[in-house]
Amino acid sequence: MTLGKDSFNTVEPSFSVPVNSASTENKRFNACVDVHTATSIVSQVGNAPFTLYTFTVACKLTNTWWILQKRYSQVYKLRKTLCTSWFECKLTSGMKSLTILLDHAHKIHFPRRHLSLDDKKIVHERKEGLGDYIAYVVWLRHACQLLVNANRNDQCHAKAHEIVSLTTKFMEQPAAVEEEEEISNSTDQRKPTEDECAICMSNYDPADNDTILELTCGHSFHESCLVKWLDNKQTCPLCRNEALGGFIAAIN
Ligand SMILES: [Zn+2]
Numbered sequence: 001m002t003l004g005k006d007s008f009n010t011v012e013p014s015f016s017v018p019v020n021s022a023s024t025e026n027k028r029f030n031a032c033v034d035v036h037t038a039t040s041i042v043s044q045v046g047n048a049p050f051t052l053y054t055f056t057v058a059c060k061l062t063n064t065w066w067i068l069q070k071r072y073s074q075v076y077k078l079r080k081t082l083c084t085s086w087f088e089c090k091l092t093s094g095m096k097s098l099t100i101l102l103d104h105a106h107k108i109h110f111p112r113r114h115l116s117l118d119d120k121k122i123v124h125e126r127k128e129g130l131g132d133y134i135a136y137v138v139w140l141r142h143a144c145q146l147l148v149n150a151n152r153n154d155q156c157h158a159k160a161h162e163i164v165s166l167t168t169k170f171m172e173q174p175a176a177v178e179e180e181e182e183i184s185n186s187t188d189q190r191k192p193t194e195d196e197c198a199i200c201m202s203n204y205d206p207a208d209n210d211t212i213l214e215l216t217c218g219h220s221f222h223e224s225c226l227v228k229w230l231d232n233k234q235t236c237p238l239c240r241n242e243a244l245g246g247f248i249a250a251i252n
């Protein structure tokens with residue numbers, strides 16, 4: 001990412017907006033990060049079956065999207081680490097800006113642990129809750145990156161760097177997507193190579209308010225059309241290349 005001090009300053013005021021309810025907070029993260037969640041059951045010989053959550057993450061902060069697969073326990077573990085970081089920052093002086101960012105780590109709703117095996121109700125609750133949490137983590141990583149780029153030589157800088165490394169590792173972006181993130185900036189957004197979405201056969205229309213996702217193969221589709229397709233197979237509907245991520249395109 002090439003965001004400098006100026007972009008940090010434009011983001012900062014929103015950090016201090018008082019947030020009253022969990023739903024208001026989720027709305028804020030969901031405004032810049034779309035997460036579509038699908039589930040599947042994984043059975044391995046000798047182990048109890050578990051639910052695998054497949055998240056299609058579209059980040060409007062970096063104009064990239066990718067597929068992320070996690071078990072509940074993996075997201076739970078990340079949350080625990082972030083909550084510990086929040087607590088450490090709270091007790092350390094000079095860490096106010098990072099404490100505010102990490103505040104949501106424990107404040108936003110997180111589906112609770114169950115000792116029993118997953119049933120339909122548990123999976124349904126987790127599907128929604130984990131998706132919202134992933135949106136926050138993507139937002140957090142971006143906000144911490146801006147803190148790092150602000151280049152202040154204090155404790156906050158080192159800790160923000162640590163959070164960026166932790167969340168980057170967790171997000172498992174495909175290499176092609178990660179590289180694009182480093183060189184892209186919000187002023188030069190990609191244009192889709194075709195005029196229409198090959199899934200629904202309709203032309204892209206700026207009035208639609210639907211995000212256009214481009215795959216690393218170069219083909220593009222409506223976000224709402226593509227996520228339904230990806231639920232079944234993670235290949236491009238046109239050329240059958242692997243579809244694990246790409247970029248957000250715009251037509252105007
Ligand atoms: Zn479409």
Ligand SMILES: [Zn+2]
Pocket residue numbers: 215217218219236237238239240241
């Ligand atoms: Zn393709």
